[in-house]
Amino acid sequence: MSQYDVLCIGNAIVDIIARCDETFLRDNAIIKGAMNLIDAERAELLYSRMGPAIETSGGSAGNTAAGIASLGGKAAYFGKIARDQLGDIFRHDIRAQGVAFDTKPLAGQPPTARSMIFVTPDGERSMNTYLGACVELGPEDVEKDKAEAARVTYFEGYLWDPPRAKEAIRLTAGYAHGAGREVSMTLSDSFCVDRYRAEFLELMRSATVDIVFANESELKALYQTSSFEDGLAAIRRDCRLAAVTRSEKGSVIVRGDETVDVDAIRIDQLVDTTGAGDLYASGFLHGYTTGRPLGECGRLGSLAAGLVIQQIGPRPRENLRDAARRHGL
């Protein structure tokens, strides 16, 4: 029996969240809806212009791990924090959620990563991420026992931004496959796909990655197409299993000849889209690692994503296992 359902690997980030209007994004050259990478100097500038904020642990794969634990699954996490107050917050929150997190924190500089997230009135989030300590994640941070013990290893495409995290991923994937496990990734962001298209395709075509999560714009960016259908046909060929999210249109899951369409859940009020994709992956992977049919995996994803976008912040404050029961899942 496997000790973990899912091992998640990602940039360990504390989110700093404030609302802003559309003008603010334009005036500050922030690409709307994207993950904008920033350096320390720009982080300071943007923070000086940001309104009063709240802080919450984030990081794409960290949110997914938290979601899996909230659903009752067993999750582990690799990610690099520094020994500082933001690092303490990150470690506290993910462990308090029940996720195994033992990556050695960085003793000196740079500090723990933070992402300044601006939420516009339409609920869309635009992220500005200073990677900080995340740039130090490397193969020395791979815990072999966890890589071998997790049914699925899941990582962010964002990990191609820091210099050595990809080495950690390839090492972990090797351990996982060696132990007969599966490996999964999210394409993370369409601009991230633009930066690393060739490498992402290689990961899929070499079967380093078995399961791929993408949203519609990431899928189109990957295959440089404006046609969703063409993108779907291509990803169906390139990986064993793919789940493509389409916001309010739900998601489409493809595996070989199989295609499963999943509806989004009904939303009372869209508050903040931060974490939507991360939580979809939580629900899907929780279903997948507990042996549910693909449609049910997708519905668990829709539910977790639908709940997180009705609150501020990327990790649902509600217990997801209770929510799933309430929704008959």
Added chain:
Amino acid sequence: MSQYDVLCIGNAIVDIIARCDETFLRDNAIIKGAMNLIDAERAELLYSRMGPAIETSGGSAGNTAAGIASLGGKAAYFGKIARDQLGDIFRHDIRAQGVAFDTKPLAGQPPTARSMIFVTPDGERSMNTYLGACVELGPEDVEKDKAEAARVTYFEGYLWDPPRAKEAIRLTAGYAHGAGREVSMTLSDSFCVDRYRAEFLELMRSATVDIVFANESELKALYQTSSFEDGLAAIRRDCRLAAVTRSEKGSVIVRGDETVDVDAIRIDQLVDTTGAGDLYASGFLHGYTTGRPLGECGRLGSLAAGLVIQQIGPRPRENLRDAARRHGL
């Protein structure tokens, strides 16, 4: 003309907020609804038992200053943070709200104060405050120009907990009165009143304080009575102006022979009572320093308090000036 409407002085605290059930409070000997003072060791213990949390700038008088600025008033703040990440968060948030905040941060230990706030399903908050750098606030932190330039100086009774803050208060009150200004305080917490009853009464009876804010339980604690009417009669004698809040029963304002009853606003959903009293003081003092009649001051207080308890965290994310306009205030 006065440069500031209100100068607020308090313990500069970052709030760490999580939900918990009633059992958790009992199991951890946390006095429900109170501000429980804790040391570094207990802070670590409680944090290890706390669920995933969010962080937001807090501190009673800091919340009041933020509320006044949000209402369109000019506010300043004195409070001691350390040069650390939580201190950066506190300074950012209060300045981003438009509050003048220039207290010199502490270079070394202890770190910036934090309060672990547990919110039970009934919306009540129970605070566990580690004072950290706040213990270093002293008369050397008093900015004479701000004390003289503010129409009203407002401070927390909580400031009697750190050792030398009371010296800062007495110095500031002297400057303020010397410039013909008024001085105001909140009784903060019924247990705080128990700790410093004689000194609080002396502040009022010596007219060091002109305006007092209290809730019903603090008023009863101050006069060691179970009768609200007796408490009200006593505070009417002891200070020039008092505003006593009574949760969903609204508030009562007394000044000499004058008595003004103010209704609470209608609440859709009580989420988290954190900041209710602080925001009542914001609204009241904004009305007071802009020359409104007492009833209108109280209604502004009710509105600001009513809005903050319908969200998580002690500082309203909504612009209070817009909210006041919408409510015809």
